[in-house]
Amino acid sequence: MEWYKKCFTQYADFSGRARRKEYWMFTLFNLLAIIVLAIVGSILDSVFGSNGAVTGILLIVYSLAIIIPSLSVTVRRLHDTDKTGWWYLLVFIPFGSLVLLVFTILEGTAGPNTYGPSPK
Known part of the structure; x- marks a missing residue:
């Protein structure tokens, strides 16, 4: 529940990174x-x-x-894998959602990346 509330406190925050746990607990x-x-x-x-x-x-x-909040946590999850949030637009092409699903499952970049320090 803490992760769900966190996404609402960062309502439209598209900067930074989101761990897999944050993304998937929000989804659950x-x-x-x-x-x-x-x-x-x-x-x-x-x-x-x-x-x-x-x-x-x-x-x-x-x-x-x-x-x-759903869009922002997905963009932050993409940032954790060192990808720009524009990759979210894949949902508008056939099978693009599957690619986005794989990106959200992948482990994030260890250490700092272009989008900030590691959230772990």
């Missing part, structure tokens, strides 16, 4: 939050009989709230 808590919102939304949908409208609204609002 994001997934858990989406699951909880989907469950709560489906319960409210069944109570109000709204055919998924409440679930949709909850997930859209959460997605809009999380887009900037």
Whole structure:
């Protein structure tokens, strides 16, 4: 939970580096939050009989709230592997997301790099 809150305190901070642990814990808590919102939304949908409208609204609002912190932690993770944040644009081409996934799995550069000191 500490890593999740850290990404919100660095809401739009695209400078520096993010460890693998920071990135993946943020991703895990994001997934858990989406699951909880989907469950709560489906319960409210069944109570109000709204055919998924409440679930949709909850997930859209959460997605809009999380887009900037998610982007910033991904860019900082790319910085840890000594790559520029512009590599994030790979998500817009076929199979680019797989390349980005590999970059986020790779171990960061040992010691300081172009983007700052090692976060470890």
